[in-house]
Amino acid sequence: MVVMSRPRACKGPSGTPLAKPIHLGIYRQCGICVQVLETKESIQVVYRHAPEIFRCSPSFFLREDNQFLLNTSRFEICKKTDCIVCIDAAVDAVPVHKDCYAMVKKQCADHDDSAINVRIWAVAAFRQPWNNSQPLLLPHPMNTDVSLIESVATELGVAKLLLGLPAELVRAIQGFSERSLFWRFVIARTVAEHISKTMDQPLALQTTPLTEIADWKRGAAVTSASSRSLPPFITVNIDSDGIRSISRQSRAPEYARGRLTNVAYIFLSQDDDYTSKLYVHSLYGRCRFVITPDMDPPRIWETPTPPAWSACNMSINEEHLTRKWPRLTVANLEGITGITFFLIYGGLAGIHLHSPGEPSAMDTFNKLPNSVGKCCVWNYVPISKGDRITGIGVKRDLGRPFNILIQTEKSGPIIVGSHNKALKDGCFVQAAPQMLVYQQPQWWGPARELGFLGTYSAGDPAKKMDKRDFPDNRYESSPISMHSFVETIYFSWAPLENVASAVIYRGRLNGVTRGVVLHYHHGGSRALGHVRVGVDLTEEIVQPIGICYKIANRWNPLLVANNDDEDGDPEKPQYRRSIYSVRVEFQTELEHQHPHGEWWCCEAMENNLKFWSMVANTFCIVRDETDNIPSATSIDLSMYE
Incomplete structure (x- = not known):
């Protein structure tokens, strides 16, 4: 449980313990203006103190580490979604911006604070579909009441800026600045007007x-x-x-x-x-x-x-936290150009279906919690024009989606996810799926993985299969495994023959290769590595005849703690974490050059390109199916520097 300002054993003048602090479980949405509560914004909590007594807490703020700070021993402020106290015994509470609360009180100044508080609580608490629900964050309709907007503008001294503007232009301005204090006050005035109309109604x-x-x-x-x-x-x-x-x-x-x-x-x-x-x-x-x-x-x-729930083929995470957020998306697979899976520690954190209208996955990425976004890998599956998905399968471990099969007509089977030999039975494959059914990610809370993933098709039911029949992902041990620690390594591969064009994705800051997409003459496509469509810089090479790659590594300054070996030498590679990066180039001519002093490995467009990727690590190599993949310790790393 995340608790701010946990009180000590406070005692009164007579030495008797003071009353226990009030536990207030809250979420990150203002109950008045419905905007997300941001870092360093001043916040108050309206709570139900007794059956007919509603009060407001002192103000506090949300720090950069997303923890709430309240300088008083009377309250415990908790934002953990699975807190037992919040679920069983916490006071029913709603957070609000301090300035939104002040605006409503000012407009309802003729009434006492308790009457205002109960109606603010009713508006905010009943915005959630049930008690203890996390906010759905559905878009709030824009208020284009000209008289209301002009009244707020006059009160804030900006009436001249909006005077005489047509409603369409005002609506456009609001769309680009809806988080501004002005528009929050407009919504607060709307809430105040609603509250005034209910003042004669009993609780x-x-x-x-x-x-x-x-x-x-x-x-x-x-x-x-x-x-x-x-x-x-x-x-x-x-x-x-x-x-x-x-x-x-x-x-x-x-x-x-x-x-x-x-x-x-x-x-x-x-x-x-x-x-x-x-x-x-x-x-x-x-x-x-x-x-x-x-x-x-x-x-x-x-x-x-x-679709009827009974007709959906679902892999469900039985873990408690994910079942408490059953918000489901049904995504049409027809006409998509690709799918990005956001993976974290072997689990699935989010999904984005690319289309001509939504070519980038950034909007979906921005909806992930910050703690997830900075640790996840983007695993992209391209769907070429003229290709189609012919099957989707899931192989799970104890209910958690772990390996996902995407099979297309022209690219064949593609396995998404990490490798684990201990996977349990519990696989299914849906032929010719029409829809992908999955859980939407939570914006906050400890549940980092999607708990629901499945398919729907009006045709034949999904085929249940033994894990041994699930398509092989041709996984090979990573050359960088010994330096990865708890990070999950994702493996991908693709043949280099018959490539019509190659697209390289490079980081904007350092220019290293994060991933590669290969398009083939037969119309299929495959992605390798950490491909972020619409985010990273890209370079397309048409009709490549060769591939060159250069691997670099550097030591992380943080030493690895090894309590079992007091004699461990911190200068040895196994006692340090090594960060690998790769640069890939495709050539259209046999004769080519690389910068003087750099060692590059140059290969013809044959055999297989194999990629291992993590959040901050990439490693690749060209090998055929019979070659063994060397480990990092068996490679002369100096030749890659």
Whole structure:
């Protein structure tokens, strides 16, 4: 549990211990303006102190290390998503920007603080679809109320900047500056107006079984009906303000392609035991589910017409943390140009499907937690024009996606992931998959890996197979294994014959080769190494006839601790970590030169190119299938420097 300002054993004047601090579990989204709470922003927490008493904490801020700081012994501020105290006994709390809170209080100055706090809490807490839920971070609609915008502009002294501008231009300005204080104040004023309208309503938290709710829309009261008389299928519509509606249908939705980014959906059946355990809290015209600690939350889809869960072939991580975030994406595989898998310590942290409209994976990468982004490897699988995916398979270890098979018509089988001989049985391969179904990554929290990964196809069901029948990734031990420690090494290979063109991906700062994509005359493509499409510098070579590579290494100044060998010599390679980098060039002429004094290995375009990559390490070599791969200690490293 991450706890800030953990109090010591404080005692009062008489020597008796003071009351235990209040444990406030919070998340990184302002409950008023719905913006993500950023480093060094001043924050307060509105919390439920008693059944009808709501208070606001002193201000604190989020440090650069993402820890919260609160200079008081009265509170424990916790941001850990799996904290048992938060789940079982923590005060129901919502974080807000200090200035957003001040704006709402100013607009509602005629009312006492407790009345304002309870309504701020209701707006913020009911933005989440259930208690203790992580924010979905759905886009908030832009407010183009001219009178409201002009009022805030006048109050902040910037009225002349927006005076007389057409609504379309104001909307464009808002889109480029939505995190600015001005637009946050516009949303805060909207919340203040809503709060003012509910001041005459009593605090009455209503609890209703979901099975007894027929239809409900935000702003209306919840009414009950006999569960026997209601249609059996339930659809819950969610937007940036929380649950927007609950509706009933006589049959389950039929699958249809399509994704939405500003809404999410939950689909339930009246006859499921799970649905019978769900209750709904309603307050001031808003609703949210009640999820007890022993319940898994319902699956959230980003499409109004998802495939039936029973028709999806899923590999599910049974680990507790990932099951608490069942937010699922259904991605159409038709027309994609490639897939980037974000891998961390052998696990799968994120997925991006490349298309002409989304050629770069940076938007997906930016949604990963900082702790994941700086440690993950980009594993790219290109899908050439005219090629198509003919099969997707998953081989898992104790429920965790570990090896992923992508088979295309022209490139053949490609294995994504690290190598582990201890993999358990539990493989499947889906022929001609139409959709990839996977969990969206959490923006924060300790769960670094995706817990759900699978496929959907309207055709034949997936084939279950023994791990021995899973296609071989031709893994070979890494020459840099002895220096990798806990880092995971990813292996990739590709034939050098019949290459129509090669694309080299180089780092922008040092120019070293991070990865290579080879395009073949038969129409297939294969990627090797750490390929970051749309991020790194690229160079394309058409009709190459030769490949040259140069490997360099340097010692990390951090020595390796070896408590078992007191006589270990820190000057020996095995007691230091070696960082390898590679530079690759493709040649179109037999006669070529390299800079004087540099040693390059020059090969014809034949045999196989083999790549080993980590976050900060790359190593490659050209060998045929019969050659043994030398280890780093058996290579004369000086000739690569």
